Amino acid sequence: MSETEVKTNPQGDPITSVAAPSSAAKKDPHAEAKRQKVVTPEYLFHEAPRTKEFITGSEAAKEAVRRSNVDLAIAYPITPQSETMQLVGVLYGEGYVKEYYRGEEEVGVMAAIAGGSRSGVRCYTATAGPGTLRGLEGIASWPGHRLPVVAMFTCRVVNAPLAIQPDNIEVSYLLNCGMIVFHAENQQDMFDFTMAGFTISEKNDVTLPVGVCCDGFFVTHARGYVRMQDRGFKLPPREAWRGAVPVLDAENPPARLSRDAPVQKSNFMAYNIHAVWQQEVWAAVERSRKYIERYMGGLLTAENVDDAEVIIIASGSAAAQSREAVRLCKEKGMKVGLIKVRSLRPFPTKELRELCAKAKLIVVPEFNYVGWLAKEVATAIYGFSKAKIIGGPRVYGGQSMPVELIVDEVESGVSGKKSTNVAMSQIMGGAVNPEEVEQFMRSI
Amino acid sequence: MSLDYVKFSNGFEKFMPKEYRDMVEHGPFGKKVSVSQMGSFKEVLEEHPMCAGCAMTLFIRLAIIAFPNPEDTITVGTAGCGRLAISQAAIPFVYGNYGDQNGVASGLSRGLRLRFGDKPKDVVVMAGDGGTADIGFQQVLHSWFRRERFTTIMLDNEVYGNTGGQESGMTNRGAVLKMAPLGKKFEKMDMLQMAKVAGCAYVATVVPNNPRRVESVIKKAVLIAREVGSTYIQAYTSCNIEYAIPTDKVMEDAKTVENDRYQFTEYVSEEAKQYLTERYGYKEFLAKPAAPAAAIPGKA
Numbered sequence: 001m002s003e004t005e006v007k008t009n010p011q012g013d014p015i016t017s018v019a020a021p022s023s024a025a026k027k028d029p030h031a032e033a034k035r036q037k038v039v040t041p042e043y044l045f046h047e048a049p050r051t052k053e054f055i056t057g058s059e060a061a062k063e064a065v066r067r068s069n070v071d072l073a074i075a076y077p078i079t080p081q082s083e084t085m086q087l088v089g090v091l092y093g094e095g096y097v098k099e100y101y102r103g104e105e106e107v108g109v110m111a112a113i114a115g116g117s118r119s120g121v122r123c124y125t126a127t128a129g130p131g132t133l134r135g136l137e138g139i140a141s142w143p144g145h146r147l148p149v150v151a152m153f154t155c156r157v158v159n160a161p162l163a164i165q166p167d168n169i170e171v172s173y174l175l176n177c178g179m180i181v182f183h184a185e186n187q188q189d190m191f192d193f194t195m196a197g198f199t200i201s202e203k204n205d206v207t208l209p210v211g212v213c214c215d216g217f218f219v220t221h222a223r224g225y226v227r228m229q230d231r232g233f234k235l236p237p238r239e240a241w242r243g244a245v246p247v248l249d250a251e252n253p254p255a256r257l258s259r260d261a262p263v264q265k266s267n268f269m270a271y272n273i274h275a276v277w278q279q280e281v282w283a284a285v286e287r288s289r290k291y292i293e294r295y296m297g298g299l300l301t302a303e304n305v306d307d308a309e310v311i312i313i314a315s316g317s318a319a320a321q322s323r324e325a326v327r328l329c330k331e332k333g334m335k336v337g338l339i340k341v342r343s344l345r346p347f348p349t350k351e352l353r354e355l356c357a358k359a360k361l362i363v364v365p366e367f368n369y370v371g372w373l374a375k376e377v378a379t380a381i382y383g384f385s386k387a388k389i390i391g392g393p394r395v396y397g398g399q400s401m402p403v404e405l406i407v408d409e410v411e412s413g414v415s416g417k418k419s420t421n422v423a424m425s426q427i428m429g430g431a432v433n434p435e436e437v438e439q440f441m442r443s444i
Numbered sequence: 445m446s447l448d449y450v451k452f453s454n455g456f457e458k459f460m461p462k463e464y465r466d467m468v469e470h471g472p473f474g475k476k477v478s479v480s481q482m483g484s485f486k487e488v489l490e491e492h493p494m495c496a497g498c499a500m501t502l503f504i505r506l507a508i509i510a511f512p513n514p515e516d517t518i519t520v521g522t523a524g525c526g527r528l529a530i531s532q533a534a535i536p537f538v539y540g541n542y543g544d545q546n547g548v549a550s551g552l553s554r555g556l557r558l559r560f561g562d563k564p565k566d567v568v569v570m571a572g573d574g575g576t577a578d579i580g581f582q583q584v585l586h587s588w589f590r591r592e593r594f595t596t597i598m599l600d601n602e603v604y605g606n607t608g609g610q611e612s613g614m615t616n617r618g619a620v621l622k623m624a625p626l627g628k629k630f631e632k633m634d635m636l637q638m639a640k641v642a643g644c645a646y647v648a649t650v651v652p653n654n655p656r657r658v659e660s661v662i663k664k665a666v667l668i669a670r671e672v673g674s675t676y677i678q679a680y681t682s683c684n685i686e687y688a689i690p691t692d693k694v695m696e697d698a699k700t701v702e703n704d705r706y707q708f709t710e711y712v713s714e715e716a717k718q719y720l721t722e723r724y725g726y727k728e729f730l731a732k733p734a735a736p737a738a739a740i741p742g743k744a
Binding site for chain 1 (some may be wrong): 545
């Protein structure tokens with residue numbers, strides 16, 4: 001008889017489904033989950049010993065959810081999908097996640113996540129590309145309703161024509177919702193940012209959803225080393241009473257956002273109420289900075305930027321490609337530093353102003369056409385740096401980014417030679433002609 | 445029970461507004477009240493911004509009185525006239541996005557069950573015909589297919605009232621309304637049949653001119669949704685503005701419509717019958733006494 005192959009990940013878990021219960025062993029499938037021990041976020045993130053595993057980004061997200069004491073997860077297999085939500089289903093089978101179901105589609109899923117968060121439980125979902133945009137009405141309302149949630153966005157193409165390739169253009173829509181947005185470079189970031197996300201999102205002075213973005217395929221489907229704490233540890237549960245807005249459990253006096261339908265009356269008070277509410281949402285985004293520093297070690301990481309004349313600023317997979325470009329540049333004798341932006345909302349404005357003060361050239365490679373990060377960077381450091389900013393190179397529609405493209409921009413930027421890959425309109429700052437400045441201002 | 449939040453903190457009694465004191469002292473929380481006692485207790489919903497003669501408001505008042513545990517009930521709604529009244533009630537109300545009420549209620553009721561176990565936390569969706577049968581249709585149907593344990597109530601005024609009188613899926617064929625300038629070209633959607641097909645454990649139609657019946661169906665629907673499965677009530681709640689019904693003729697119209705297309709119907713699944721009988725002592729589903737043993741042909 002031929003041997004049957006069981007596909008498993010390195011933990012020995014079946015990759016796509018719950019293992020059929022063997023009739024021989026009648027042990028409690030939830031036994032291991034029940035033995036999990038609650039520890040403080042500080043211990044879990046900073047002190048707990050870790051072991052290294054070679055897993056995909058989806059598996060890293062699953063392992064983060066396993067240790068995050070998640071109550072309710074809702075899944076939908078949008079095309080293109082990552083394995084994440086079906087792996088979370090495995091966790092449900094094992095008792096690590098208390099409630100789980102496959103929703104009807106993203107509009108329904110995001111609504112149900114909102115309902116779950118309102119009931120006071122810890123909620124998780126993941127989607128990608130077209131699913132993100134389909135659910136965006138709901139997602140964009142979470143911050144206004146002050147709902148702590150963690151959602152993963154495994155970014156894919158959203159534009160017509162139909163495609164399923166990686167492209168992080170959907171992040172540009174998420175940036176303006178009022179939610180906290182992290183961008184994971186690799187599998188390790190997926191793991192760490194997801195767990196930190198739950199902790200930060202439920203802080204009383206934050207009480208906001210957290211979106212953990214990564215570049216689909218490159219992170220979700222590829223394997224990388226992830227250092228993880230023992231799976232016997234988990235975060236403390238959500239404390240429903242702690243939020244800035246009461247949960248709707250009929251145990252607390254209800255927050256009646258629509259008590260007098262204030263936002264729908266056409267008078268000054270109505271406008272003022274909505275305006276103040278929006279200010280408060282964005283103020284809460286600002287207040288999350290200290291927690292991002294505490295639990296994630298900062299909104300950005302800087303490598304070799306101290307005496308660098310050239311700085312590459314990137315987030316997500318572009319940061320990985322940029323790190324290799326930095327190495328190639330070093331071989332060519334150029335001093336190039338790397339800033340990896342981990343938190344897009346809040347944006348590390350102050351940090352960038354300091355780090356880029358002396359830079360002469362900034363290159364911002366991106367995996368999307370519109371260049372949302374270049375615009376963020378240019379806006380943040382405007383007036384604080386005289387650096388010329390090259391908004392590129394950019395790849396999109398599923399293209400990968402050869403590191404040579406980035407090296408080319410560094411070299412042409414330094415030499416003043418015209419770039420062959422980046423449009424003039426995307427070259428900003430520095431000693432540029434008025435026409436370019438005008439184009440820059442238009443593009444913001 | 446979660447009555448603590450409707451009590452006064454010590455020393456604050458005399459500073460609370462009269463409305464609030466009335467709610468604590470004469471409200472229905474923790475008591476059994478009935479529609480027949482209306483006027484003798486403080487209602488959870490009294491003041492509202494609805495049009496004079498609005499049948500929907502009467503229905504919502506009756507429905508809230510009928511909630512078996514108002515202090516542990518969370519209402520969910522969507523855009524439409526109904527939410528203008530429901531949001532004035534002294535119980536929590538979720539107003540999310542357009543047509544997302546049954547999705548929100550799915551997550552909400554599951555989350556509350558995780559936190560409170562068997563302690564009843566009733567989730568009741570009240571949304572209009574457009575919100576339920578048009579924009580919310582997919583989430584409504586799927587919540588029923590999933591057997592989500594909460595109650596869905598359609599406030600059917602057969603028109604988009606709040607946006608100014610446009611055709612909805614529940615409008616009758618031929619009705620001339622905004623967006624149906626030549627008259628509606630297809631039939632009123634049969635949501636009752638769909639509710640049964642989708643597996644609701646309880647489906648009923650009701651009109652507001654029979655308060656006791658409203659009370660009866662709401663109670664059954666909320667109780668069944670606690671454990672058995674989804675329940676659906678479709679209520680005719682006319683829009684006297686868009687259908688130009690004189691204010692003093694609103695109840696007359698309800699009677700006419702009841703006789704025409706809103707006769708009382710009630711479907712109760714066998715499981716739900718057994719549940720109501722055994723758990724809550726309902727007698728109406730008990731087997732009728734056997735008919736007297738009549739002569740059986742072929743037997744001596």
